[in-house]
């Protein structure tokens with residue numbers, strides 16, 4: 001498949017759009033900060049048949065944010081999940097088509113932000129944990145990834161993949177927050193000691209944890225605005241599948 005326009009892509013795939021802008025509750029908070037965040041929601045874990053979360057645990061899979069917020073309200077028809085599965089399949093099966101479409105969406109959203117006088121950022125992994133280097137297309141026969149293509153745009157992600165932080169040295173426009181899974185305590189301490197912030201989910205967010213300052217990570221999502229040596233406290237959100245005993249959510 002060769003991408004030509006957004007309208008052609010919609011027609012061919014039956015998918016209305018790839019990324020959304022300030023649509024979910026957490027991304028709507030960006031409005032308060034005069035910012036638009038273009039966000040991609042894929043089908044997490046192996047829901048689409050393709051694995052998008054290489055370091056996931058059973059617990060985080062069950063508690064995954066994919067099951068919270070807006071999606072909780074759509075239990076009847078699972079429209080949102082079906083759309084995320086279709087996007088994920090498109091990503092794996094027609095990579096350059098997907099990426100060309102996405103680049104077009106990013107360009108038009110950036111333009112919109114400019115017209116509004118807003119800042120603009122991109123979060124690729126909202127319900128996935130894929131390296132941005134996998135989002136590439138060929139320019140003059142050479143692969144160019146999304147961080148190289150949009151060097152002037154701020155990207156940010158959360159990850160459970162320790163190796164991913166190596167990208168921070170390669171790309172100035174990429175920000176990462178490491179995520180506590182309940183099973184990666186040592187990695188979290190290593191990250192903090194290396195000036196990489198760590199996100200932890202709590203039943204109630206404390207001021208200090210592991211002897212580190214905890215910031216309220218629910219005020220906004222644009223983590224790149226935060227200091228690097230802090231813990232980002234996130235309040236546990238209601239999900240479809242209840243998991244009572246787990247290490248992922250810190251009970252205080």
Ligand code: SF4
Nearest residue numbers: 053060061064127128
């Ligand atoms: S790694 Fe993140 S996106 Fe993937 S299943 Fe776990 S919580 Fe969800």
